[in-house]
Amino acid sequence: MTDPLTVKNLTVAYQKSPVLKDISFRVPEGKLIGIIGPNGAGKSTLIKAILELIPSITGEVEIFGDSYKNTRKRVGYVPQRESVDWDFPTDALDVVMMGRYGHLGWFKRPDKKDKAYALKCLQQVGMSQYANRQISQLSGGQQQRVFLARALAQDAELYFMDEPFVGVDAATEKAIITLLMKLKEQGKTVLVVHHDLNTVKEYFDWIMLLNVNLIGIGPTEELFTKEFLQKTYGGSLAMLDANSSPIIVSPR
Amino acid sequence: MNWISVFADPNTQWILFGSMLLGLSSGVIGCFAYLRKQSLMGDALSHAALPGVCLAYMVTGTKSIFFFLLGAILAGILATVSISYITRNTRIKQDSALGIILTVFFGVGIVLLTQIQHSHSGNQSGLDKFLFGHAASMIQQDVYTIAGISVVLVALCILFFKEFKLLSFDQGFAKGIGLPTILLDQFMMLLMVTAVVIGIQAVGVVLMAALLITPAVAARYWTEKLHVMVLVAGIFGAISGFVGTIASSMVNNLPTGPLIVLAATVLFIISVLFAPNRGIVAKAKLRGSVKSDFKTVAHQGVKEKSL
Numbered sequence: 001m002t003d004p005l006t007v008k009n010l011t012v013a014y015q016k017s018p019v020l021k022d023i024s025f026r027v028p029e030g031k032l033i034g035i036i037g038p039n040g041a042g043k044s045t046l047i048k049a050i051l052e053l054i055p056s057i058t059g060e061v062e063i064f065g066d067s068y069k070n071t072r073k074r075v076g077y078v079p080q081r082e083s084v085d086w087d088f089p090t091d092a093l094d095v096v097m098m099g100r101y102g103h104l105g106w107f108k109r110p111d112k113k114d115k116a117y118a119l120k121c122l123q124q125v126g127m128s129q130y131a132n133r134q135i136s137q138l139s140g141g142q143q144q145r146v147f148l149a150r151a152l153a154q155d156a157e158l159y160f161m162d163e164p165f166v167g168v169d170a171a172t173e174k175a176i177i178t179l180l181m182k183l184k185e186q187g188k189t190v191l192v193v194h195h196d197l198n199t200v201k202e203y204f205d206w207i208m209l210l211n212v213n214l215i216g217i218g219p220t221e222e223l224f225t226k227e228f229l230q231k232t233y234g235g236s237l238a239m240l241d242a243n244s245s246p247i248i249v250s251p252r
Numbered sequence: 253m254n255w256i257s258v259f260a261d262p263n264t265q266w267i268l269f270g271s272m273l274l275g276l277s278s279g280v281i282g283c284f285a286y287l288r289k290q291s292l293m294g295d296a297l298s299h300a301a302l303p304g305v306c307l308a309y310m311v312t313g314t315k316s317i318f319f320f321l322l323g324a325i326l327a328g329i330l331a332t333v334s335i336s337y338i339t340r341n342t343r344i345k346q347d348s349a350l351g352i353i354l355t356v357f358f359g360v361g362i363v364l365l366t367q368i369q370h371s372h373s374g375n376q377s378g379l380d381k382f383l384f385g386h387a388a389s390m391i392q393q394d395v396y397t398i399a400g401i402s403v404v405l406v407a408l409c410i411l412f413f414k415e416f417k418l419l420s421f422d423q424g425f426a427k428g429i430g431l432p433t434i435l436l437d438q439f440m441m442l443l444m445v446t447a448v449v450i451g452i453q454a455v456g457v458v459l460m461a462a463l464l465i466t467p468a469v470a471a472r473y474w475t476e477k478l479h480v481m482v483l484v485a486g487i488f489g490a491i492s493g494f495v496g497t498i499a500s501s502m503v504n505n506l507p508t509g510p511l512i513v514l515a516a517t518v519l520f521i522i523s524v525l526f527a528p529n530r531g532i533v534a535k536a537k538l539r540g541s542v543k544s545d546f547k548t549v550a551h552q553g554v555k556e557k558s559l
């Protein structure tokens with residue numbers, strides 16, 4: 001069985017200095033993985049480079065032992081919500097339906113089956129009553145859930161989610177994490193960019209610590225320690241005591 | 253001229269037909285340009301078309317839409333390449349880069365146009381009409397070409413509807429599922445340049461961008477569904493073409509382009525004011541009714557309390 005994701009010596013730079021330096025790791029199947037690191041650590045960049053949305057300087061990425069070009073249909077992606085203009089003339093169901101486009105291929109229109117599938121995905125994120133709502137009339141958290149439903153509609157085996165919990169209320173966050181755990185139980189692999197250190201232990205069985213360099217990746221209980229977090233966050237981290245949750249303190 | 257004679261003349265009928273199809277295809281293509289926030293790009297492309305068209309005329313000595321298209325596409329490619337070069341390699345932002353390129357190309361175009369006017373064959377060419385358009389100068393052959401190309405443009409937009417929609421809404425996601433976004437992007441640009449070129453005779457390069465964008469902006473007010481918006485924009489474009497051409501054929505010496513664009517602008521103003529939900533009047537009404545509902549509820553609340 002090949003690993004869902006293998007990255008070798010990935011380096012990415014927008015300008016002169018790299019924002020990701022020589023990242024190498026592999027991800028086993030059926031894990032829910034939190035990508036953790038401070039602002040500007042390169043978390044979004046890592047996902048975009050893996051999905052070839054931005055060019056990388058060096059490095060190889062293998063998805064299910066093959067290049068991304070051949071495995072696109074097995075990969076789902078939830079971008080940061082701000083990446084699109086929500087005043088687009090379309091409704092929630094239609095956006096979710098876009099998740100089916102990759103399976104449809106050129107020129108084919110989504111049919112009844114795709115529509116039913118999209119509705120089911122909306123239901124899974126608790127948004128079915130908003131199916132026909134224009135997307136600019138959804139709240140930020142609801143928009144986030146629409147994006148999540150679109151990724152579900154991709155029916156993928158490996159998911160990348162960039163901060164799916166931003167602007168989402170506590171109840172929705174619990175619903176989403178339950179959903180992600182369900183995906184994991186189905187043998188799917190989910191990588192989630194996550195900022196709230198208080199919930200890391202509860203949510204993820206693996207974590208990836210990132211700050212330009214890869215600080216570490218592995219089981220949460222091994223890596224979610226004071227030393228590793230301090231390495232990742234530098235001076236801006238404070239731990240009240242060894243057993244309690246860490247909190248981030250801005251250096252200023 | 254009166255109305256009856258305008259419609260009875262077969263030549264005018266042809267010209268009307270051509271202008272309507274031109275408006276239709278411009279409106280449809282304009283929707284995607286507008287939603288992708290490339291309205292200014294439409295402006296740049298249409299202004300950049302002028303030197304291309306003039307050069308095509310100078311080289312070939314004929315007024316052939318095919319060569320005009322070739323010239324306009326080459327000029328359009330040069331313009332877009334320059335714009336992205338400037339944005340990438342200097343600190344100048346895209347809107348300023350667009351402004352620079354637009355004016356430079358248009359300036360060169362005017363110089364070439366003046367040159368053509370002063371040459372012996374040039375003053376008969378009617379190329380001066382390319383600035384503001386003169387639909388009446390279209391001959392049946394032109395109308396055939398314009399109609400044919402318009403139909404192809406609209407058909408391509410229908411064929412690629414799903415892809416264009418995804419590209420307009422979320423380019424990153426489109427790229428992620430494997431759509432060749434750069435290629436599609438250039439393809440859309442090509443459609444836009446083509447619309448500009450077939451619009452040169454009737455509308456002119458100066459105002460062609462307005463015929464691309466105004467119907468789309470107006471249509472946005474009426475609907476929250478992309479396919480409806482595209483349809484409405486096409487209809488608005490066709491109406492504008494029709495009304496503008498009629499008006500210019502009834503009043504002597506008025507160029508067609510400005511009248512078509514004025515017609516489109518009237519439709520736009522009507523949309524801003526009276527469109528359901530998004531229109532100003534509908535919004536004011538809604539606010540009014542919510543207010544009065546709220547007042548009665550609040551009033552009842554006070555009454556109950558006082559009882």
Ligand SMILES: Nc1ncnc2c1ncn2[C@@H]1O[C@H](COP(=O)(O)OP(=O)(O)OP(=O)(O)O)[C@@H](O)[C@H]1O
Nearest residue numbers: 014015019037038039040041042043044045046163
């Ligand atoms: N388009 C871009 N052009 C130039 N630099 C960029 C661009 N996008 C990101 N960067 C830089 O790359 C670095 C990593 O950015 P990235 O968006 O990957 O961070 P992140 O870890 O996702 O941060 P956040 O937690 O704020 O989302 C940052 O220093 C940022 O300034």
Ligand SMILES: [Mg+2]
Nearest residue numbers: 043044080162
């Ligand atoms: Mg980010």
